[in-house]
Amino acid sequence: MARGPRYSRFPAPVALELQNALNAIIDELVSESERVLDLIKLDYQALVRDRALSFANRHLGLDRIERALEELREKLIAVTERIGVYNAIKKVTELAARKALKDIESDIKRVVRKPDLTLIFPDKAIRAISEARIRATVSTVKTIPVQFHEALVRTIYDAATAGKSYADLAKDIRAIYDTTRARAQTIAIHELNDTYSEVTRQRHKEIGIQHVRWLIAKDDRVCEICRPMDGERFRVAELERRGWPPRHVRCRCTVIADEEELKEIFKK
Numbered sequence: 001m002a003r004g005p006r007y008s009r010f011p012a013p014v015a016l017e018l019q020n021a022l023n024a025i026i027d028e029l030v031s032e033s034e035r036v037l038d039l040i041k042l043d044y045q046a047l048v049r050d051r052a053l054s055f056a057n058r059h060l061g062l063d064r065i066e067r068a069l070e071e072l073r074e075k076l077i078a079v080t081e082r083i084g085v086y087n088a089i090k091k092v093t094e095l096a097a098r099k100a101l102k103d104i105e106s107d108i109k110r111v112v113r114k115p116d117l118t119l120i121f122p123d124k125a126i127r128a129i130s131e132a133r134i135r136a137t138v139s140t141v142k143t144i145p146v147q148f149h150e151a152l153v154r155t156i157y158d159a160a161t162a163g164k165s166y167a168d169l170a171k172d173i174r175a176i177y178d179t180t181r182a183r184a185q186t187i188a189i190h191e192l193n194d195t196y197s198e199v200t201r202q203r204h205k206e207i208g209i210q211h212v213r214w215l216i217a218k219d220d221r222v223c224e225i226c227r228p229m230d231g232e233r234f235r236v237a238e239l240e241r242r243g244w245p246p247r248h249v250r251c252r253c254t255v256i257a258d259e260e261e262l263k264e265i266f267k268k
């Protein structure tokens with residue numbers, strides 16, 4: 001199916017060539033923005049706005065995207081000069097490029113501002129794994145009465161996919177059964193972090209990340225236990241043995257993919 005604008009005003013062969021040129025470019029723009037999003041999602045497990053933003057800037061570089069679009073624009077202009085409808089196509093291309101940039105921008109904003117973890121669950125298999133995992137970790141918490149397990153699994157799963165904060169999940173937990181705020185917080189922190197950590201692990205595995213960097217939560221309630229590991233680079237195989245976050249009660253550490261490896265993957 002042909003996509004993009006149509007040019008019925010032009011003679012058929014010209015219109016077809018235009019249409020094909022535009023389709024090719026739109027495809028390139030779309031795949032470019034998808035790759036960009038993939039990389040953002042990849043590092044988005046922590047749901048930390050600043051980090052996701054600086055990640056986007058450092059690795060993907062909005063200027064880099066703009067450069068790519070500029071190149072595409074030039075390519076299309078070369079085609080249209082050849083077939084002699086320069087002005088018409090130039091305008092269309094600019095609009096298409098602007099739209100693609102806008103799409104990328106709004107996608108980034110959506111991912112950054114309103115965490116939507118369904119984006120980083122690539123398929124049902126990972127959903128299933130996550131829910132099963134939540135069920136397993138919930139059942140290990142001795143203080144949760146058994147009759148509330150299923151309701152909790154549902155609530156935690158929903159909170160994780162909606163990108164809720166620890167505090168909001170803790171509130172939801174207290175609405176299910178009577179427990180202290182501190183205890184609900186502890187459960188919320190552990191469950192959300194464990195879920196994100198597992199999804200991250202799966203994502204890294206999928207795209208072949210071999211090395212990760214350990215990051216402690218950067219605020220006044222840092223993980224004292226994990227502090228010595230902050231910024232340390234680990235082989236994934238080693239973490240598989242030593243354990244991913246959360247490593248202890250109230251651990252809010254995360255791991256991110258090794259920057260150099262990500263860059264290599266992005267280059268391909």
Ligand SMILES: [Zn+2]
Pocket residue numbers: 216223225226245247248250251252253
């Ligand atoms: Zn920790």
